Amino acid sequence: MKTKNILFALVFVTLGLSKSNAQINFGEKALGAVQKGLAGFTFSDADAAKLSKAAVDKMDAEHTIATATDPYTIRLNKVFGKYTQGDGFTLNYKVYILKEVNAFATADGSVRVFSGLMDIMDDNELLAVIGHEIGHVAKHHSRDAMKAAYKKEALIDAAASQSQTISTITDSQLGKLGNLMIDSQHSRKQEAEADEFSYNFMKKNGYDVNAVAAAFSILATMSQGAEASFLDRMMSSHPDSKQRAEDAKQRAIADGLYQPYVQKKEVPVAPSTKKPVTKKKKKKK
Numbered sequence: 001m002k003t004k005n006i007l008f009a010l011v012f013v014t015l016g017l018s019k020s021n022a023q024i025n026f027g028e029k030a031l032g033a034v035q036k037g038l039a040g041f042t043f044s045d046a047d048a049a050k051l052s053k054a055a056v057d058k059m060d061a062e063h064t065i066a067t068a069t070d071p072y073t074i075r076l077n078k079v080f081g082k083y084t085q086g087d088g089f090t091l092n093y094k095v096y097i098l099k100e101v102n103a104f105a106t107a108d109g110s111v112r113v114f115s116g117l118m119d120i121m122d123d124n125e126l127l128a129v130i131g132h133e134i135g136h137v138a139k140h141h142s143r144d145a146m147k148a149a150y151k152k153e154a155l156i157d158a159a160a161s162q163s164q165t166i167s168t169i170t171d172s173q174l175g176k177l178g179n180l181m182i183d184s185q186h187s188r189k190q191e192a193e194a195d196e197f198s199y200n201f202m203k204k205n206g207y208d209v210n211a212v213a214a215a216f217s218i219l220a221t222m223s224q225g226a227e228a229s230f231l232d233r234m235m236s237s238h239p240d241s242k243q244r245a246e247d248a249k250q251r252a253i254a255d256g257l258y259q260p261y262v263q264k265k266e267v268p269v270a271p272s273t274k275k276p277v278t279k280k281k282k283k284k285k
Contacts, residue, residue: 048107048143066095105133124211135197216245
């Protein structure tokens with residue numbers, strides 16, 4: 001993939017240096033210049049969207065994506081395909097064939113769902129989780145996370161941090177940025193806002209709001225079991241699932257909508273590679 005031209009630069013040198021224990025020392029004068037440059041740096045929704053789109057394109061090229069006829073894609077389109085327009089962004093959906101339990105949405109409206117998540121949740125629970133991820137985009141959390149990353153990593157390059165016109169990042173930096181988007185951590189306040197967005201989305205569109213609590217209960221239970229290793233990313237960026245399940249339950253009670261949730265098994269079966277078995281006709285004697 002060729003180097004992407006973006007409106008700003010993002011330098012991820014620290015990730016590469018940490019393995020060799022290399023250090024970069026700035027004098028007070030240099031750090032002051034960096035902070036001065038950052039103070040004047042503006043970071044719009046459009047900036048975040050352009051950088052996110054470039055990083056997502058790279059991730060899409062490096063992952064196995066469910067085809068249009070794959071049961072995972074068909075199911076995701078059925079569940080969420082009609083919800084494509086957000087406030088100032090357009091949503092697009094794809095499934096990564098990965099056993100990990102995760103999903104993420106980026107500032108450009110790209111939603112990526114891991115097949116491992118679809119394997120353990122029914123349609124309503126998927127709506128709740130994906131709605132939560134879209135909530136981070138709608139509430140500008142994804143943009144703010146990208147801006148915070150820039151401010152942190154710009155300290156590596158004092159000259160770049162003072163410029164508002166640096167426009168090139170490398171292919172390698174895009175890859176590191178993609179990992180950052182998957183693993184991005186939000187504040188408790190931001191997580192609560194995304195949870196509320198998901199609940200309100202379910203309620204507004206006539207879905208069972210009890211699925212919100214059910215989805216977080218599943219994650220909380222799995223994080224304590226043998227499957228916990230698959231949830232490292234999900235749980236690191238989505239803490240306190242048990243408490244958040246309880247919060248969703250209390251919202252449903254307050255609205256008079258609470259009832260115990262029973263999961264509807266709608267998980268897809270991967271296409272079989274075996275040839276269909278045909279019965280042999282008996283020969284007439």
